[in-house]
Amino acid sequence: xxxxxxxxxxxxxxxxxxxxxxxxxxxxxxxxxxxxxxxxxxxxxxxxxxxxxxxxxxxxxxxxxxxxxxxxxxxxxxxxxxxxxxxxxxxxxxxxxxxxxxxxxxxxxxxxxxxxxxxxxxxxxxxxxxxxxxxxxxxxxxxxxxxxxxxxxxxxxxxxxxxxxxxxxxxxxxxxxxxxxxxxxxxxxxxxxxxxxxxxxxxxxxxxxxxxxxxxxxxxxxxxxxxxxxxxxxxxxxxxxxxxxxxxxxxxxxxxxxxxxxxxxxxxxxxxxxxxxxxxxxxxxxxxxxxxxxxxxxxxxxxxxxxxxxxxxxxxxxxxxxxxxxxxxx
Numbered sequence: 001x002x003x004x005x006x007x008x009x010x011x012x013x014x015x016x017x018x019x020x021x022x023x024x025x026x027x028x029x030x031x032x033x034x035x036x037x038x039x040x041x042x043x044x045x046x047x048x049x050x051x052x053x054x055x056x057x058x059x060x061x062x063x064x065x066x067x068x069x070x071x072x073x074x075x076x077x078x079x080x081x082x083x084x085x086x087x088x089x090x091x092x093x094x095x096x097x098x099x100x101x102x103x104x105x106x107x108x109x110x111x112x113x114x115x116x117x118x119x120x121x122x123x124x125x126x127x128x129x130x131x132x133x134x135x136x137x138x139x140x141x142x143x144x145x146x147x148x149x150x151x152x153x154x155x156x157x158x159x160x161x162x163x164x165x166x167x168x169x170x171x172x173x174x175x176x177x178x179x180x181x182x183x184x185x186x187x188x189x190x191x192x193x194x195x196x197x198x199x200x201x202x203x204x205x206x207x208x209x210x211x212x213x214x215x216x217x218x219x220x221x222x223x224x225x226x227x228x229x230x231x232x233x234x235x236x237x238x239x240x241x242x243x244x245x246x247x248x249x250x251x252x253x254x255x256x257x258x259x260x261x262x263x264x265x266x267x268x269x270x271x272x273x274x275x276x277x278x279x280x281x282x283x284x285x286x287x288x289x290x291x292x293x294x295x296x297x298x299x300x301x302x303x304x305x306x307x308x309x310x311x312x313x314x315x316x317x318x319x320x321x322x323x324x325x326x327x328x329x330x
Contacts, residue, residue, distance in 0.1 A: 005122035006048045008068075013094040014113020016106075019068075020122055021088055023051050027067045031056045034072040034092065041092065042070040044119050063087050070114075074175050075099055083109045090114050098179065223323050226269070226276040227316045233276075234311035239283030249277045272323040279315030283308060 005022045030049070032042035033056035045068065046053035054061050056069070068088040073079040075093070080101025082089040087109075094113030097105035219225030229252070233239065256273045259265045265273075282289075286307045290300045 004049050006045055007120050007122040008045070008090060008111055008114060009118040009120075010111050011094060011113030011115050011118050014111065014118075015094070015096045017111035019088055019090070019108070019111050021045065021049070021068045023049050023067060026064055028052070029054050029061055029065045029067060031061045031066045031069045031087075033057065033069055033078065039070055039072070039092065040116050041090065041114055041119065044116050045070070045090075048119065048121060073099075075179065077101070079110070079112075080104055222269075223272065223319070226272045226319045226323070229273075229276040230279050230315040230319045231312060234279035234308075234315040236305065236308040236312070239280035239308055239311060240286075249281070252277045268326045268329065271326040271329065272319050275315070275318040275322045279311045279318075283311070 003022070005020050007018055007020055009018045010016055028051050030042050030046040030051060030053045032038040032053055034042070037057075038053045038055050042053045049067065051067065063082070063085045066082075066087045068090055069082045070090045070092070071078045071082070072092045073095075075095045075098040077099060079089065079091055079095065079097075080099045083106070084101050084104040089105075089110045091110070091112040092114060096112070097110065219229050233249075253273070256265060256270070256277075260267055260270055286304050287300055290303050295303065
């Protein structure tokens with residue numbers, strides 16, 4: 001055993017890891033199960049470890065011998081089969097755990113979205129690719145000679161393999177996009193719709209809407225009132241408190257919508273109302289955003305109040321612009 005350890009990190013929009021793989025007394029093969037041929041990711045891992053990479057489609061590799069399995073699954077069976085068998089799995093597609101065997105996939109045995117750029121030596125050293133044994137070179141040379149006799153067949157096979165991978169990649173992207181869309185609908189859109197439905201039902205059933213509407217209608221029914229609403233929501237010490245959950249925006253937005261439906265507020269005020277109730281948006285996220293952008297402490301210290309105070313100017317201005325654009329819309 002070489003004692004080398006390779007670090008594998010998730011790629012863009014990937015999931016899992018980082019994983020660390022190494023050769024053991026029984027695990028000595030990097031299996032490439034990617035539709036034929038040895039994928040560059042599998043080959044790079046094998047080269048860094050000084051072990052053999054094997055095409056799992058042309059040669060059988062026992063799971064007990066696999067250091068890791070490199071796959072190109074879009075989220076159905078393969079992505080869960082190898083984790084279930086106890087094999088570290090590296091998926092070329094950027095997918096989270098999915099499929100009928102997703103319960104076997106976790107951060108310690110599955111990683112996705114991996115490219116050759118996410119592979120490195122665990123200790124940060126420059127990899128030393130071990131030369132293959134003389135016997136392996138001879139076998140490889142013999143294979144090359146044999147392949148010369150089937151150049152045309154190999155060309156066709158490679159073309160079909162590339163075409164299959166390309167089609168599989170496109171299908172995988174659309175499949176993942178569909179899964180992400182359904183996930184967003186279930187986790188975000190449907191709960192929000194349920195909340196809004198509850199709010200409308202509560203307002204209509206209890207009659208509290210009539211009380212609040214009497215207070216809100218004078219503001220929401222005129223440009224001046226909208227400007228007052230926008231200034232209140234944009235007050236620097238209020239906006240960071242009103243930002244989380246968008247309380248003002250959601251409650252007042254529902255009330256204005258109900259009143260517009262009843263005819264108490266002109267429909268033309270819908271667009272300016274949208275901007276009047278939202279100057280606080282992001283007020284709680286300003287320091288977080290600056291921190292994520294790796295801003296200097298002094299920049300955060302000055303930038304946060306600067307952004308919050310700027311809302312007092314941009315909030316009313318956006319209401320006026322929306323009011324001008326609302327002419328002729330209804």
